[in-house]
Amino acid sequence: MTQHTSSSSPIRVGIVGYGNLGRGVEAAIAKNPDMQVAGIYTRREPAQLKPLGQGVAVHAMGELMAHQDRLDVLILCGGSKDDLPVQSPQLAARFSLVDSFDTHARVPEHFAAVDAAARSGQTTALISAGWDPGMFSLNRLMGEALLPDGATYTFWGKGLSQGHSDAIRRVAGVAGGVQYTIPVDEAVERVRSGGRPELSTREKHRRECFVVLKEGADAEAVRREIVGMPHYFDQYDTTVHFIEADELAREHGAMPHGGFVIRSGTTSEQASQVIEYRLKLDSNPEFTASVLVAYARAVHRLQAMGQHGCKTVFDVAPGLLSPRSAEQLRADLL
């Protein structure tokens, strides 16, 4: 574990699924010379895909199992609802892999299924990489471990929420729209200044929607249905802006996101201590992809070290994420 000099041949990565996240993974691997895209696997017609890189091979999903000896590690880029609960255990029996499973409540069962498969296949499979779960989880853990007498706050945004955008698009009379989650500045400042306030859902975040109406739709009725939608909006202060289709396309096509994990604690009566981790992301899928790629490097190493089974970000020594040797890291970054 103390030596991880890069070998001369790059780590061969298979990208499974090629939506926004899969494209982000391809772009991220291009920034990491010790890794290469060995193949993209899709359920669509392979010839229809246009990879970013020239000469990148695209294969039908059905070919994946036959490519075991061409691939060191898979990065699974499907969805947490339908794809990963099936794919991750199935593929972990044959491949080391990383996924971004993000249904927090179902992590224990996903872990158990992947762990059984990976142990039987002597592979290493890391689930729930990304930024939340992922980097934010890591900072929640570290904050709690370093300042046991304290409170942890997670704020999300400003960022585009896919789930909430989908929800507004399902409202009758809505032709299109997006939703931004925005942390309430005052709440962030109260936490950052070392207090430990009790904050309600409404006090922590507000929601802002940009909606294009269908012809003849009743704007006020649409607004009321959005702001009253149970769970999605009813516990928040929500603002709805009605805009034209061209403005939606022009101004709201990007996928920014980010947020804060803040641990506020005390080490003695006199001393309050605040740890803050913040992400400000122009592209949510590209950053998530970058995290998956760094953890794919670690997974490949853990597999080579014989550490089989299911892992999470909590189980990975940070040095394993870097292409540099332990000596270089100690000399340059410690």
Add this chain to the structure above:
Amino acid sequence: MTQHTSSSSPIRVGIVGYGNLGRGVEAAIAKNPDMQVAGIYTRREPAQLKPLGQGVAVHAMGELMAHQDRLDVLILCGGSKDDLPVQSPQLAARFSLVDSFDTHARVPEHFAAVDAAARSGQTTALISAGWDPGMFSLNRLMGEALLPDGATYTFWGKGLSQGHSDAIRRVAGVAGGVQYTIPVDEAVERVRSGGRPELSTREKHRRECFVVLKEGADAEAVRREIVGMPHYFDQYDTTVHFIEADELAREHGAMPHGGFVIRSGTTSEQASQVIEYRLKLDSNPEFTASVLVAYARAVHRLQAMGQHGCKTVFDVAPGLLSPRSAEQLRADLL
């Protein structure tokens, strides 16, 4: 590595050295029910020490070697200049331990000396824990691994610098004084907004001194000598305030510190991504101590797992820092 349920008997910690850091370690252990102070070891007369906790045993340093079977892990609270280069290798031959060695340039040789001792003694010794080196190092590494196309910036402060305070107290005519290192807001904002500016030493930090003059001293001569001091002050914009001894005692007795590690990178031409880690500490020694205590827990576990030798924060899986089991962490924090 996947299971670390807390055992029923607490981890027995020996505190070696009892200045500000040692007292901070004692206070931190009081916040961690799975650990206990098994003894404080000092070069001073043991009876002169007044531990924070009632009934805490204080021993002469010479007794330490005979207490091997009473102690699971040592936390070394001496200085990096004279104490740790001798103590850490010497004690690592017999004990698992954590130190806060912070002379960045001498890390490789310190690592080598401690590693040889720990391997021969089958102990686990983690060097350079704290926040810089320590948490900041970890965030430098993670930033680089997640955003390989980027630049890392470390800013320190606002905080009291012990080294610079010592330097001004050595100037002729100075009766007392403290120095604060302050990040330049404009530089922080430029980096935080996603740019990758080239920043000179002067552009990143400024220095502020509060100085009490000896009777009859020439204020302007003192000021000139401070601001022109090579390495310490000459490359910075430095402000010197002359104050009275009672104001120094009243207003400048605390040891606040903190700072930022910011990684600014791009994942594609369109997307700039910023990761920021920030500490805002009322008490530098108490926070450093809290980090040492969390890593002492990890070291004790690594030793039990047979992972002997010298380690740094780069080698420790985050889950090992927490008293909670891997299942609990996955269920609650992922």
